[in-house]
Amino acid sequence: MPPQEPPKLTLRERKKREARRALAQAALRLALDRGLENVRVEDIATEVGVSPRTFNNYFSSKEQAVCSMVVDRHEGMREALLARPEGEPLWESVKQAVIEQYSREGEPDRAYVARIRELMGQLMLRGEFLNAHAEVERVLAETIAKRAGGADHLLCRLMASSVESAVRVAFVNWFMTEGEPFLPTLERLLDELATGMPTLTGGAAEQTEPNTTTTPLGEPLC
Amino acid sequence: MPPQEPPKLTLRERKKREARRALAQAALRLALDRGLENVRVEDIATEVGVSPRTFNNYFSSKEQAVCSMVVDRHEGMREALLARPEGEPLWESVKQAVIEQYSREGEPDRAYVARIRELMGQLMLRGEFLNAHAEVERVLAETIAKRAGGADHLLCRLMASSVESAVRVAFVNWFMTEGEPFLPTLERLLDELATGMPTLTGGAAEQTEPNTTTTPLGEPLC
DNA sequence: TCCGAAACTTGCGTGGCCCGCAAAATTTTG
DNA sequence: CAAAATTTTGCGGGCCACGCAAGTTTCGGA
Numbered sequence: 261m262p263p264q265e266p267p268k269l270t271l272r273e274r275k276k277r278e279a280r281r282a283l284a285q286a287a288l289r290l291a292l293d294r295g296l297e298n299v300r301v302e303d304i305a306t307e308v309g310v311s312p313r314t315f316n317n318y319f320s321s322k323e324q325a326v327c328s329m330v331v332d333r334h335e336g337m338r339e340a341l342l343a344r345p346e347g348e349p350l351w352e353s354v355k356q357a358v359i360e361q362y363s364r365e366g367e368p369d370r371a372y373v374a375r376i377r378e379l380m381g382q383l384m385l386r387g388e389f390l391n392a393h394a395e396v397e398r399v400l401a402e403t404i405a406k407r408a409g410g411a412d413h414l415l416c417r418l419m420a421s422s423v424e425s426a427v428r429v430a431f432v433n434w435f436m437t438e439g440e441p442f443l444p445t446l447e448r449l450l451d452e453l454a455t456g457m458p459t460l461t462g463g464a465a466e467q468t469e470p471n472t473t474t475t476p477l478g479e480p481l482c
Numbered sequence: 483m484p485p486q487e488p489p490k491l492t493l494r495e496r497k498k499r500e501a502r503r504a505l506a507q508a509a510l511r512l513a514l515d516r517g518l519e520n521v522r523v524e525d526i527a528t529e530v531g532v533s534p535r536t537f538n539n540y541f542s543s544k545e546q547a548v549c550s551m552v553v554d555r556h557e558g559m560r561e562a563l564l565a566r567p568e569g570e571p572l573w574e575s576v577k578q579a580v581i582e583q584y585s586r587e588g589e590p591d592r593a594y595v596a597r598i599r600e601l602m603g604q605l606m607l608r609g610e611f612l613n614a615h616a617e618v619e620r621v622l623a624e625t626i627a628k629r630a631g632g633a634d635h636l637l638c639r640l641m642a643s644s645v646e647s648a649v650r651v652a653f654v655n656w657f658m659t660e661g662e663p664f665l666p667t668l669e670r671l672l673d674e675l676a677t678g679m680p681t682l683t684g685g686a687a688e689q690t691e692p693n694t695t696t697t698p699l700g701e702p703l704c
Numbered sequence: 705t706c707c708g709a710a711a712c713t714t715g716c717g718t719g720g721c722c723c724g725c726a727a728a729a730t731t732t733t734g
Numbered sequence: 735c736a737a738a739a740t741t742t743t744g745c746g747g748g749c750c751a752c753g754c755a756a757g758t759t760t761c762g763g764a
Contacts, residue, residue: 311743387609421647429639456678460637533714
């Protein structure tokens with residue numbers, strides 16, 4: 261028999277990962293088909309051939325399941341960044357790592373994009389989606405800090421946060437407009453960040469009419 | 483009788499706003515007291531003297547209610563930005579507007595901050611909190627676009643997004659560390675953004691000893 | 705001033721979600 | 735192969751969001 265090479269993952273571990281993966285995938289597929297509001301937890305569980313209760317052993321909500329793919333990206337990002345050559349300037353490393361990570365996933369076809377766009381309209385998802393991005397950002401900041409030696413922790417966080425901003429903006433632009441491809445946009449925005457957005461920063465403001473609106477009140481929160 | 487000057491808001495409108503405000507405030511107060519998980523919708527409603535069903539006429543979840551104060555900030559931000567003098571360079575306007583908006587709310591006392599920090603630990607809130615910030619960001623981008631004349635729409639979004647990044651990073655840093663004050667940090671980060679983060683970008687990775695610093699791991703928060 | 709229309713509140717009922725608990729079922733280990 | 739460790743599952747409970755159909759309040763014109 262060919263040595264099936266059980267990769268050092270205990271059977272339990274493999275099953276667990278596989279189950280999680282299957283659940284996330286089923287959740288996404290069903291959500292794209294019918295809209296998340298028409299997907300009950302029971303449906304997802306059934307699709308995978310598992311009890312509804314088990315679903316909640318893996319995810320604490322269907323939103324989380326759908327978005328878990330986003331979170332998984334952080335693995336790739338971390339690796340890509342740590343794999344950049346030693347002497348390369350930090351920003352270049354980050355930029356290339358990000359771009360690399362996002363090129364790996366080829367551009368999906370139009371129909372798919374349309375369905376994604378529709379799905380994202382679901383308010384139910386926005387929060388969880390942002391949550392996922394925040395997680396990616398955290399890992400990125402950590403990795404940047406490691407890559408940059410003992411640089412200012414705060415600045416590392418700012419950098420990670422800015423990069424994620426660019427990604428988010430590029431992404432939204434990509435799936436909200438029919439024409440623009442994703443990667444070039446992303447690259448442009450990253451460059452813009454690197455140079456402090458001179459295109460906008462420098463220009464003086466055009467005049468705007470006075471605009472009469474009344475401030476209701478400023479709350480002291482958060 | 484002194485002319486009570488009914489401000490042109492129909493009574494209905496005033497009542498509505500007041501109810502919403504009261505609900506949001508009650509939600510926040512209770513959440514700070516007991517932790518959001520120990521607050522039922524019924525509690526909030528009772529506190530305000532209104533039926534639980536009515537609560538859901540105003541907010542579609544308690545998380546939303548708690549975070550609604552964050553959203554309200556966008557009003558102030560918009561105005562502050564539009565009120566900047568005509569000729570001022572765009573970035574300066576944005577920076578000043580943001581800083582102004584956040585100085586208006588004085589630094590709360592330690593105990594309060596501690597409770598906020600604890601509250602934010604609640605996973606239930608993260609998504610909604612980010613959602614709220616996203617809303618602020620949207621309005622900010624719109625306002626920037628208006629202020630900047632017909633500038634590239636994408637860049638306006640990027641700028642708004644970056645600014646919000648700085649705010650978030652500064653904020654988290656503020657309430658996660660006992661010492662640093664908020665505003666100076668924010669200002670520093672904004673400047674860093676304006677110049678493209680030279681502190682980090684330029685320096686080729688400072689030689690760091692092969693680096694065994696297992697990063698202590700930033701907190702998984704916000 | 706008064707009355708009908710419009711808007712808001714409320715109780716009720718329904719469907720669904722999330723999770724603790726403890727009993728099977730399954731995998732690991734010795 | 736049997737005991738130990740871990741996962742799956744059914745059940746039950748508490749809560750939440752929301753549609754619907756009265757009841758109640760506010761509005762605005764005649």
